[in-house]
Amino acid sequence: MKPEDFDVKELGRATAMTPLNESIRCRPSFGFVTDNDRVLYDTSLASYDKYCKLGEPPVSFEKAGPREFLFFQPSKTKVGIITCGGLCPGLNNVIRSLVMELHYRYGVKNIIGFQYGYEGLIPDYDHAIVDLTKESVNHILHIGGTVLGSSRGEQDVSRMVDTLEMLNINILFTIGGDGTLRGAHALHEEITKRGLKIAVGGVPKTIDNDINLIDKSFGFETAFTIAREVIRNAHNEASGAYNGIALVKLMGRESGFIAAHAALSIQEVNFVLVPEMRFRLDGPDGFIDVLKKRLEHRHHALIVVAEGAGQEFFSGEKQEKDASGNIKNKDIGIYLKEKITEAFKPAGFPHTIRYIDPSYYIRSAAANANDSKFCSLLAQNAVHAAMSGKTDFVVGHWNNEFTLIPIPVTVSERKKIDINGELWWNVLEATGQPGMI
């Protein structure tokens, strides 16, 4: 989605519940954000010139931050928190900071956690509800995973809203990815239909860093930081054998950001294969061929492949979906390993191949320092927005600013690596791999 495709009215503003109750004032702060505080989408001078000449407002984001007036009366507000989808470093940090911000800054003490994602809102599953207090969440920031548990998949929207109504929930925070946010939007629509005053706020979670219009998602840096350690050891596997090949599969269902950043952070990878780049296996200058040349030249090779790369090789096969509705990728790592072996073995080309899939080790890790800080700020801004009556929003991040984005805009498409852009160019330089394989 290019900036010029956006309608500012749709992009720009999270839904605010009316009437805005101007009698409840927020505690003093470093400054309050107003509806006029917006962050430019395109920060180039050229973009400025274009819009200014046209006399049109440039595309911009709603700025996140504390607002002067609250929609909810803190002492009477009840908040629910939910974590959905796959694990991601930082989930517990977000939970903790939501609770701490609600408790200390807004004085909201009535906070519960629904367990195991949207299942927690459906009585049939019989998952217990968890009280979240400043004591119970205090120490969880050093623990990976989520203390609330998670699950994939949709649940009946009407029944979930029944639960929210029955429990007198005023604000529901959902921490999850694309599918979760679509679910949150559906909850918002049902809530609106029923005329309820329940705010639904999303904290976007994607370890792949591929949420649209958000320049950085929590857990992503931790992911490529740990991936780097795995790659570092994988390099030892590769160089420890004659024509040793180490093949590391990393997360990245539809985008290769983790693979690309990990490779840039260690500078020892020879091939990065990502979903955004089609590649051929066979034929001259196909992947097998360039790999063979590399081995003949240097006698070891280190390959990083994003899980979503090369899915076109499976195009004739039946597609499966996981419980979240994501298309399940065929395992490109195992496929590549087999294809390499098939090519080299009959040809008598000596080689050793080690396949490493650290995904579950990475995604279940505790957040690193920078992600921990980032999670805190994300959560604080989610609380600011919801307390002021914003709903159907996610907290985003753009050029060092936290933003609010309407959920439907966020989930409209996924962010991808631009194969002709700077990031991918840097990867090509760092690896020395050909631009086309």
Place this chain on the structure above:
Amino acid sequence: MKPEDFDVKELGRATAMTPLNESIRCRPSFGFVTDNDRVLYDTSLASYDKYCKLGEPPVSFEKAGPREFLFFQPSKTKVGIITCGGLCPGLNNVIRSLVMELHYRYGVKNIIGFQYGYEGLIPDYDHAIVDLTKESVNHILHIGGTVLGSSRGEQDVSRMVDTLEMLNINILFTIGGDGTLRGAHALHEEITKRGLKIAVGGVPKTIDNDINLIDKSFGFETAFTIAREVIRNAHNEASGAYNGIALVKLMGRESGFIAAHAALSIQEVNFVLVPEMRFRLDGPDGFIDVLKKRLEHRHHALIVVAEGAGQEFFSGEKQEKDASGNIKNKDIGIYLKEKITEAFKPAGFPHTIRYIDPSYYIRSAAANANDSKFCSLLAQNAVHAAMSGKTDFVVGHWNNEFTLIPIPVTVSERKKIDINGELWWNVLEATGQPGMI
């Protein structure tokens, strides 16, 4: 410095050596940067509105990146690299990436390192010159410190330029802080006076993250990441004794960014003291008093103090400067420890205090994954700029873009925490410390 203080002509453009030789083309890239590519300083919609209404160009940075035409003929180009000032995580990553970018992308093979900072340019010191090749730098990215060695302090400008001339250096990369960059500017002026064609490019180094107009400097994230581990253990010291006090001094000569970010990343710190905030020790609601209340309430306290905090307590004393010309801070950590003891001991207030100064442990560490990646990109952009004939510049970073800034602008003042701004507010919330002490 506020944006409106900038004169765009001064801010905006690194010196380019003329005549620009348009006969040497750069190798193809993902796209070339031109002189019209600029990055807005202020990315708020309000700023846009203001400038557009005035019909004035907004303040903006020159964008870094590869340029279509080179000033230097790669095969005949000789490059020198120098590291100055205190250690900072990532120095070796920058050195490595300068060499790799020059070698692989531009085909520059003649690269030398001067040892021990500017001393390396003065023959009297007799420091050997080091050949820097792709092999010699290949494995240094996992090592802290600098393989070139460093030193503080100024050297005779004229004699340094003599050395550059004698060795036929075409490009000098200086990696260092404020003082180093001032030295680089002086070199540039002497070079210009002599009519030489030597480009001087700076890679700004400040572990404190306080270089003006640069939103993030290399090594800073690694610094607060390690600081977080130290603080985590310090918390165990504090809570392991009755009325236990752990006092951690962190880097931050004139600004408290490391202290603030470390505190935000761990959320266990009770007091953050920074140079930007004056505080009283004595009297009601002075620091000693609020510390005592905290101890009476919770029986342990964790204090983080930036080295430059509270220097006003030493105002009557003689100022010393280090070899770089920085004012040497009196040791606020030891001072606080003594003052606390002086206050509590005679009063019979039982307490245990542990003072921890991890500065040398932190600054000599290897860069973490994110800083490693960042160092590579900084170095690449420094090479792009210098090869295209830019000089007297530093590579900056602003809102996810790499920029070029004239050295005199960068060193005009230091970045500080805005005590009334969002970052400090977040620190106050995370610590629960009073806004005024």
Place this chain on the structure above:
Amino acid sequence: MKPEDFDVKELGRATAMTPLNESIRCRPSFGFVTDNDRVLYDTSLASYDKYCKLGEPPVSFEKAGPREFLFFQPSKTKVGIITCGGLCPGLNNVIRSLVMELHYRYGVKNIIGFQYGYEGLIPDYDHAIVDLTKESVNHILHIGGTVLGSSRGEQDVSRMVDTLEMLNINILFTIGGDGTLRGAHALHEEITKRGLKIAVGGVPKTIDNDINLIDKSFGFETAFTIAREVIRNAHNEASGAYNGIALVKLMGRESGFIAAHAALSIQEVNFVLVPEMRFRLDGPDGFIDVLKKRLEHRHHALIVVAEGAGQEFFSGEKQEKDASGNIKNKDIGIYLKEKITEAFKPAGFPHTIRYIDPSYYIRSAAANANDSKFCSLLAQNAVHAAMSGKTDFVVGHWNNEFTLIPIPVTVSERKKIDINGELWWNVLEATGQPGMI
């Protein structure tokens, strides 16, 4: 203490409370230990030959392990736990495993923690008593420090036993060093005098690894593991400056085990100074002289000094003791730094010196994997012994076996590095330092 100095009767057997109640059977186990199970002190064939020829029993330790009959009725047993002295990695692991072993294996549910060391047994301090349950201790093994808090110093023995009586404590586990164990022995004597049936068991804690007749104490490995990282970075400090000197002070009040093991694990240290080795500072081939030669030759030097080294330099000065009664060492690190500067500066010998004291960072860290395992086994053996009615013992470790040692034997003297033995020889080889300085 040499093996021949031991009287087997004194050495060999922890006090057992009589009458041994043989009606309470232990749950089945992998095998029970009996009074005849003993572990040889000297495992050389020569020692065997000597004793066998003499017809004398060789010196041996009582073996630890579960015993068939219990002295205490689990359902009626109440246990207290106390941690004393300085922090050491693994304290929380020991606490956790004491609780888990009592709970799961013996069915003892009534377990309390006294806070802040022996102070917790004196009502005047008014420290709260903490219930220790399997839930409350479950997650503490990843946290450094001690959840019970600690303190140094003696308390009134009679009043402490009053507290034990009043609270109906049957077993008291004290986790601490020399002073703590002396205190435990005093408690035992008072308990015996009063005819009480309270077992007192010690888990010996010394980060310095210097408890007599115990080949390995918990936390020691973690300590030199972290010290190694500090030294690794310190090496970067040394080599990052011309004639750079990095000086790292490590724990080791009366012995240099941490310094020695850290140096052996990294192999980059040039000088290791320990309490066991006297050295001269001045004169030819004194420390300053050999340091200077090293710098002239290699231009950087890395020194590790144990805190107790060189205390003879302060012999004229007044001795201070800490609250535990340990003689407080004068700061040899700062002293060396000053002496080096005093020697080099007036002589115009250019150098840079960095002094690093990571002690509080190291001792407050969480136990590493091997120490965690070791702590569990120590704690289990302490529980086995106490439940079977042993008292006035510590759990030791000798040649891969856990042992029981009477407290008076353990505290009779401290273990030291044999300057003529293999460990020190290895250090000399790894550093290249002269055997005599």
Place this chain on the structure above:
Amino acid sequence: MKPEDFDVKELGRATAMTPLNESIRCRPSFGFVTDNDRVLYDTSLASYDKYCKLGEPPVSFEKAGPREFLFFQPSKTKVGIITCGGLCPGLNNVIRSLVMELHYRYGVKNIIGFQYGYEGLIPDYDHAIVDLTKESVNHILHIGGTVLGSSRGEQDVSRMVDTLEMLNINILFTIGGDGTLRGAHALHEEITKRGLKIAVGGVPKTIDNDINLIDKSFGFETAFTIAREVIRNAHNEASGAYNGIALVKLMGRESGFIAAHAALSIQEVNFVLVPEMRFRLDGPDGFIDVLKKRLEHRHHALIVVAEGAGQEFFSGEKQEKDASGNIKNKDIGIYLKEKITEAFKPAGFPHTIRYIDPSYYIRSAAANANDSKFCSLLAQNAVHAAMSGKTDFVVGHWNNEFTLIPIPVTVSERKKIDINGELWWNVLEATGQPGMI
């Protein structure tokens, strides 16, 4: 193998080449080891009593250490080093210390490395020979893998000895496991047959810690240390889903030491499955059944399985061997995952299972501090032995002493966990798993 099965003459003494040349003296040391220095196998008092009463010499090991007289003239000695088999943390540490000890202590400067295991001794492979100098190995101790490369499998013994002869090798150090040591013994026999004076010394490598008569092998502690981190994150995977199961497969072809020690070090594992323990999958109180009960009770489960566990399930299938001749284990991890799914899915028992295989990540890691130290000492003792003319030996470790063991004794069988012994009992206690499944 029980102690009473040993013939002391066979066990006790590494082959020494004659005539022992008593004209070459070793440099002074902390003391020299003689043929009478031996270390008892069984250190229990009971064993002492038995042997002493019988008047028989007890089973004992030859003690390693420097000997007064050398067999080889250092200045004329040429040494080869080889690493074989799978990667193991510490290989580079051993290589480095062999070189450093030869160089600094014995003055042997002519040291070469054969690349890629025994292949390096066969000219057909055309692997280059690598000079090993103190400079070239200085920094490798922080790198996992092996700088010499490795390979599996046997090579023609006669041709390998041809190479040794042709290159005038006097000492060959082989670092490898069972198969490698068998190969080393074959080399020794061929050398003897030819009447050559080439010493063959083994440094035993087994990440599984299963070499007979050696209580601890290098890399093992690093392995379970990293495994612990993987398990810690795996626990987050398990608890992050309703009835979440995390299944971690660890190294351990014929023994479960890594699995057992990792489980003891983290105390969160619910099931440890090892080769030494047969278990049933189906039926009441079979593995599936107890797993289901655990999930019903606690809703998550953490399983650690050694790769060699449950191989009896594949007994009908064709056995494969790897290039080293080891029987290739069928993948018990994948098998268990499938069996659990097969059992739970049709029954509608909701669950999520995550399978994690970190083997290549673990074995390629750099040695931790304790292993680094241990590797140094192993290597030094290998050098001592070979320089004194010992051959056909491995350096072992027993009860804190380094030993020399004839290769044939070492490879006679593998060490295993005693299912009725203390280690396994501790695992049962730490996990709470039934003694029989």
